[in-house]
Amino acid sequence: MERKHLDGCLVTNRVDQYYLTGFDGEDGAALVLPHRAYLITDGRFAEEAAIHAPWARAVIRTGPLAEAVGKTVRRHRLGRVGLDPAHTSVSMQATLRKACRPSRLASAPRILEQMRIVKDPSEVAAIVRAAEIAQAAFRTVVRRIRIGMTERELATALLLEMLRRGASDASFPIIVAEGPASSLPHARAGDRKIRAGSAVLIDWGATVDHYRSDLTRVVFVRRIPPRFRRMYQNVLAAQAAGIEAVRPGAAFSQVDAQARGVLRRRGMHKAFSHGLGHGLGLDIHEAPRLARSSEGVLEPGMVVTVEPGVYFPGVGGVRIEDDVLVTDNGCRVLTDLPKELDRMVV
Amino acid sequence: MERKHLDGCLVTNRVDQYYLTGFDGEDGAALVLPHRAYLITDGRFAEEAAIHAPWARAVIRTGPLAEAVGKTVRRHRLGRVGLDPAHTSVSMQATLRKACRPSRLASAPRILEQMRIVKDPSEVAAIVRAAEIAQAAFRTVVRRIRIGMTERELATALLLEMLRRGASDASFPIIVAEGPASSLPHARAGDRKIRAGSAVLIDWGATVDHYRSDLTRVVFVRRIPPRFRRMYQNVLAAQAAGIEAVRPGAAFSQVDAQARGVLRRRGMHKAFSHGLGHGLGLDIHEAPRLARSSEGVLEPGMVVTVEPGVYFPGVGGVRIEDDVLVTDNGCRVLTDLPKELDRMVV
Incomplete structure (x- = not known):
């Protein structure tokens, strides 16, 4: 003031x-x-x-x-x-x-x-609790995925498991998108039924003590559809490059560019239609934005999502999202659900 | 334009x-x-x-x-x-x-x-579905109320039952307030345990096809605490007077005044610390407001809540809320859960 x-x-x-x-x-x-x-x-x-x-x-x-x-x-x-x-x-x-x-x-x-924009240790602790609850709920629910289950049933089960574990709410309306629906980056959960051989994109998070977590995983039902294999590997590589770039002093736009560059070299950057990530805390989307046009640099204590994605209308999409804390020397990934391609088959 | x-x-x-x-x-x-x-x-x-x-x-x-x-x-x-x-x-x-x-x-x-502000028949139908789902969930959950259950457990059960029945979400964070907590008109559900002989205020609603419902009931566990008897009867009478006043041409402020007058004559108007109601539809709070300072008159197709309440810090509160459609000749109450005092014991 x-x-x-x-x-x-x-x-x-x-x-x-x-x-x-x-x-x-x-x-x-x-x-x-x-x-x-x-x-x-x-x-x-x-x-x-x-x-x-x-x-x-x-x-x-x-x-x-x-x-x-x-x-x-x-x-x-x-x-x-x-x-x-x-x-x-x-x-x-x-x-x-x-x-x-x-x-x-x-x-x-x-x-x-x-x-x-910079979180103190008690805020980081709340985000970590929100991440843990989201992850524990996911682990439970993903084992219960059955063919014929609807997206909405899966979303409801995930919400319930988060609430049971102490979340006050989901941190935003849970996205469960089966098959081609996964090409809508912000699809909701609907009445579509989960089929064998399809990809299911799940984007969810928990609110715990007012703070939020935000994750995305894509799981494959019984087997990996051939067209998704390359999409998945490209997005995973882009995410790794993005996380690698998260450190104090890195420009917001540069972190985005690192991930985007991986997709460009693999010929898939045109299918990456949004920014790389956003801050999260009391709001699900808050400063900073990790995007091409975003100005500023990362500082210790910032918490951001890193979530590249590729979307092909009519085919489907892949997005992989984790929450990352900027530390004094680099970063700490606060979420640790498996994401290697072969572990995503359910 | x-x-x-x-x-x-x-x-x-x-x-x-x-x-x-x-x-x-x-x-x-x-x-x-x-x-x-x-x-x-x-x-x-x-x-x-x-x-x-x-x-x-x-x-x-x-x-x-x-x-x-x-x-x-x-x-x-x-x-x-x-x-x-x-x-x-x-x-x-x-x-x-x-x-x-x-x-x-x-x-x-x-x-x-x-x-x-004026809803067409398809909008009214969506609000009715949202009301039906909220009510069906309430009927199921209220039978499961047990001593020692926490407010949060009750809220979670209610949310789950609404989701199971096709709600996309609660229409706002569910309020479950036990005992003295019910004197906070906008308490959330916390870790407080439900005790015998206490009042539990539940304010909830469902979102269905984007439209919302909004209800409040107070239930009494095992028996009615003596101090709540008069509070309840007064609020119920005030609500009846408010609903009675809902008709085309009635001023928003006049509907509020009808309900408030009942509480005034019974010496409890100072404990009624908010407006009588609000429009609902795509938003949980939208035009019109039924309040002392609100200007305008009711028209057929408007949907409003009628929700007088009295609150005594340290003791507790009572609020009774239903959703009401203004019709050509008067009104139709869209919600019909029991609210007679003796039926509120669980």
Whole structure:
């Protein structure tokens, strides 16, 4: 705040607010001042705010949120209050601006995103727990794959096993895509039945203590379809190159380029239609992005997915995804489910 | 668009985009012109866009979203393009504005919200299916409530039973709050164990074909705690009055006032700390709001929750919630789980 000449910072994004205060109410705004913080919420969350953020002063609004924010801002005669333009809607900004007068709202882009990008050890520990639960559930469920089972049944079983192990939720809607459906990088689980000789792409993760994991594996039912053999080996090689490139100081775009280069040399880069990976933590997609156009370099404590994929409409797709922590000297892969081609037959 | 002198409308909100096009991709924008529609998305969703919105022209971007939008807008030499300020972030608006020049972006507040507020029969049918699945799951799970079971176990069982019956997901994180925890209107399910003689508040719903249901029931384990008897009867009476008030032409605030009045006459209105209800459909909370400060009147085809509640910190809370369709002559309650006090003992 000092560097940006701000007298305070207003945080309206729910996840940012949880990050700052420990309070995860559906309604609320946090106003952070140099020596004090306010949580502005409504009556439904009054007790929760007191329990989860006892050190913050709770302001229980009865009127609109903006009015309560404005009143608090004006009471402190704040000159400039920062607001993240990426997490504030145009109408919310207009309403807040009016309510906070004569205090001014200043654009403070990505201020929380930049704080959240490097994880502290307790955050890494939560991501590791989320990864372990996702992996344990997968190991259990993959043994129960049967011909004729639907994608949805498999997804439900995976979710249930994660919940049983202490996940509060899946970290996003689980993708189970059988056969040609696997060529849709973001297919959901549907009524398609699992057939012998088909590839099943599974992209899933767990939310544990608010933190998330994110993995993808492709399994082959009974046997490996011939066309998938080369796709799989290429993606696996690209992923290895991507992980190899993860270290402090490496440019985000360079990590992407390392993996993409492997697919290019093998003539499959045109089928790799998305970025290599993304940060994960309280959100399933957060900074940094590992992509061609992404600017910045990796630092110790960042956690990213490395997930190259190739997709051929009508045929199918392969994606392999692991979660990787940037360490002082290189990286540590937080997920360790098998991924060698011959071990993927179920 | 005509009424607002717009040459086109740009829809960036995912749910609105699904409503308009049937395409539910994580990345995308829909540009709606009088006689044509574009879906602008990235390579990951190309195939999905073609499958789910074959009549829309797909624009597969390789650069940033705003650039691809701008190119399409400029190609049509559009004068004014509408954008919903409630669903556009400040930074997205700035980027789009630059990319669309010389076309101008005009504020088109709540244009989709107003379209979505009245449901057509197929939407009502989906909400009814979502309600039926939520109710069937509840009936199964409530019989399995045992002393010593945790809130989380109960929530997981409920989720699983909804998924088994064809829900794609819960419609929001299920709330199971035992004993005093029920005084937090938005508690989650935790490790608290269900005890004899306690109240358990359950707030849950299913998502089916993208549409959502939302119910709340309070059950009493073995016996009704004396302090809850009056709370329950008051809330039940308030809910009956609220439902009674749901009819075409009734002001949103008036429906709230009817229910609130019952609690006032019984001296419990101060414990009713939230609005009476909200619209539901593709989103779990959407227009209209039934609350004191809400402006507008009910119309046939609107679907709202009616959910008064009273909360006493340290003691507990009671909320009773059903989903109600406004019909031509009055209303139809879409949910029909028992709620008479004596039937709530499990």
